[in-house]
Structure formats: structure tokens, C-alpha cells
Amino acid sequence: MFQDFKLVGDRPVMIQVKEYIKRLIIKGTFHRDQKLPSTREMSGVLKVSRNTVIAAYEGLEDDGFTYTIPSKGSYVAAMIGRSVADNEETDASFAWQIDWKTRMSKYAVSAVELDMMKQGIRAPKGTISFTSIAPDEQLFDLGDVRRAFMDRMAIEGQVLLNYGYAKGYKPLIDYLMGYMENKGVDISSKDILITSGFTEGFDIVLSALRPSSRRGAVICENPTHHTAIKNLKLQGFEITGIPMERDGINVELLEAILQKQNSFDLAYLTPSYHNPTGIVMSPAKRSAVMNLMLRYQIPVIEDGFNEELRYSGAHIAPLIATVGRGNGVIYIGSFSKVLFPGLRVGWVLGDRALIDTLESIKRARTIHTSTIDQSILYQYLLNGNFEKYVKRTRMEYKRKYEHTKVCCETHLPEAQLSGDGGLHVFLTFPSGVNTRELLEACTEQGVIYTPGDKFFIQPGEGENTLRLGFSRVTDEQIERGIQIIGQQVRNLYKACGHKNNL
Secondary structure, eight states: OOTTOOOOTTSOHHHHHHHHHHHHHHHTSSOTTOBOOOHHHHHHHHTSOHHHHHHHHHHHHHTTSEEEETTTEEEEOOOGGGHHHHHSSSOGGGTOOOOGGGGOOHHHHHHHHTOTTTTSOOOOTTOEEOOOOSOOGGGOOHHHHHHHHHHHHHHHHHHHTSOOOSSOOHHHHHHHHHHHHTTTOOOTTEEEEEESHHHHHHHHHHHHHSOSSSOEEEEEEESOOHHHHHHHHHTTEEEEEEEEETTEEOHHHHHHHHHHOOOOSEEEEOOSSOTTTOOOOOHHHHHHHHHHHHHHTOOEEEEOTTTTOBOSSOOOOOGGGGGTTOOOEEEEEEOTTTSOTTSOOEEEEEEHHHHHHHHHHHHHHHSOOOHHHHHHHHHHHHTTHHHHHHHHHHHHHHHHHHHHHHHHHHHOTTSEEEOSBTTEEEEEOOTTOOHHHHHHHHHHTTEEOEEGGGGSSSTTTTTTEEEEEOTTSOHHHHHHHHHHHHHHHHHHHHHHTOGGGO
């Protein structure tokens, strides 16, 4: 006994001793009313100070695991949760076994089936991974974030540690309203709900607008954000995808579909640095798309994905800015790809009456988004750090983007590349290349990427496409990884007898 006790350096010794003895009691090593070793004995066995053991025993008594008899010592208290098992011949803890998989709802089963992260590649250490489109943590300005935290805690720390409001932290809401107004949005009849990132905001909006008497119908770009596809399916929406062109969604086909089927509940669009293609919808197409949505009275959910990471040209106003005082666009924003994904803060900007309803849904689900996260973000923005940080990161990501583009043109000349900004590029190969088969070959050579078919609406689509995320990969890894992908593409062609096609 006690030979498995090992101290770790980053926790108070008293806490480690208390939790160790508590585990022994829970496992039944010590029984009810059994006397524990004296503090002197325990300190010798565990090789810790006697005062540490005394404090640990006091903590165990405070937690209800022991009781003290004066002048006799500490004894194990009766545990309510174990009384049945202790008093019966057979251990009741093994008698109550439920097969939880048979009790899962359709929603839960679908969530598992659509969980791309759970089904993702587990690459060994040293693998060159192009799968992530998260920011490079080496660029995080920790000093400014630390100052923002200390500044806000000094002002209202006690408030921030208590419950917050479902709608969000008011100083941040006010700041974001101004931020969106600077993008050209008429905010006079609009409001904001703070959420825990884009995904929660999207899910809340879908749950509010999902038809109750039938399956919903949504129209979107094809390919599109796989998290959006997952949530649309989980919320019971039938998805109609419209192919992309070099400057955005195919407007002619969109109009033809709307003329044929004028019964869509929603449109989901990512006009800037679209995921996965990286395409920025042209101003002409933005105008044409919004005119169609107006004509057919289809509400639009606009994904503000990566909107700040433009590498060339002037900023293009979001779709919600084109409608003036109209309320047909719901904008969902987040700084996760621009700033810090660890601060799970996003926002929904929309009609005031809509936001009022979404606030109640948010309150029923999660009460509120972390007030500390919101306040840190607010103070960071208020301190003027955002513009400085974005300018620096935009320069670095632009450099990586251009390096990635050159490497693709050199080593993957057969692939068509799209991507005008953001943290990734999208490659389309000739139809003879299956990028999942290619991935298997590349994985063996220590390179992984995201197959493009996961971004398409229907099975079998996009099997010759892939997404390369470059934000967290070094220049040397980018060149080496793309070189390996190119070699494996040629190997596949040779194996299939298509050598002359390259």
C-alpha cells in the first residue's frame, strides 16, 4: 500500500496527499469506520511533512470523507453512495449497466457520424500537417493580452467573476456595433448577441428559424464550410448547393434554382475569403445575389469568416452593409481566425426583434458566454491592439500565402489554385486524381492535408480537391510538403496509366 503515491511538481503537496487518500477511500482500500494511519506514520510512508498530512486529514474531514475522535485519531466516514454495495453480498455497482448507444437520439447519432474531428487523421510527431487553418500562436502578442486582462480585472474583477448577461457584455456589444458601423452597416434597427464563437451563433440562429412542420430548406455555396454543413444537417435542413466560380457563386444557376424552387427558408453565404476556396465574391455578384434574395424574400446568414485577412485590393463591404435599413441579413462574426481561438467570442448582428428572441434561446442553453473572455477581448480592442496586431499578422500570412502559391505552381502545376486571402488555399486536380487515395500515399511520406470532398454537399463531389492550410507550417515545411504531394500525384498517375496526362 502507498507505493503508487508520486508527487508532481506543479500542485500543492497537501492537495496531492488529500486526493490520494480520498481515492483510496473511494476505491474501498479503507473501509467505513476504519482508523487511518496516524499523521506521523503517514508522513513517514508518503515521505512528506507531518504538517502536510495534518492539513490533508483536516481537508478530508471538511469534505465529509473522515471524522475525528479526540485523542484517538481520524476514521473513515460512511459514504452514502457506497452503502448498498457495502451491505450486499454482490457488488451493486456492476448490476446497473446501461447500453447507452441504444438510447441515443437521432440527433446524437447524427452528431457522431458528422464529427469530422473525431474521424480525422492521427498523424505521428514530425508529420507536416496542412490540416489546420487556426492562427499561428507564435504571432500572439501575449504581453498586450496580459495587460488587457489585468486592466479589466483592476476595473471590475468582482463583476467579471460573477454571472453575466445572456445578451453579452455591454461594453463589448457597444464596441462591436461601432466596429460593424465602420464597415458600412446601418445599425439603427439592429442589435448584437454575443456567442461562444461562430458555431454557437450559427446553431442558435438555425434553431430559431427551423420550420416546425417540415424539413427546412437552405441554399448555399458548394463547396462550403463543413461545420456549417454539419449543423444544417443536425438541425434538419435539406441543403441545395450552388457551384462556385472564380469570383464567387454561380449567379445564373442560383437564379435558375430559385425560379424552379421558390421555397427556401434560408441562404448561407460566405462572401469574403470563403472556406474552403478562399474566393472573395466580386462586388457585381454581391449586388446580383442580394437582389435575388430580396426578390424571393429569402433571409441570408452571412458568415464573416476571415474578413480581415485581405492581402491585396480594397476592403469589400459585407452583404449586410448593402441592405441599408433592411433586416434580411443576419451577420455572424468572430475574431477566432484573426485573433485568438482560445477566447471563444463571436457575435450575431441582426434585426432587433430577432436578436431579442435569440437572447432567450441563448439564456436557456448556456446562460451566457464567459464574461472574462468578453472583457479581455473588449479591453484588448479598446487599447488599440487589434489594428497593430492585424497589420503585423496580415504581412506574415501574406508572405506565407505567396510562398505557398509559388510552391504549388512549381510542384503541382496540374492543379488549379484558388484563394485570395485568409489562411489556406484550395486546389482542384484533374478528374483522375482522388485526393483521399492521394492522402493515404502522402501520409506514408509524412504529409497530411484536408480532402476537399468533406466541404461538398453531396457524396462523390469534390473528390479531386483538397485544402492546404499554411498558417501554422514553416516555410521549409510548406515547400517540402507540397513537393511530396506533387511527387505522390505523379506516382498515382503512373500507377493508373495516365502518365501522358501530366
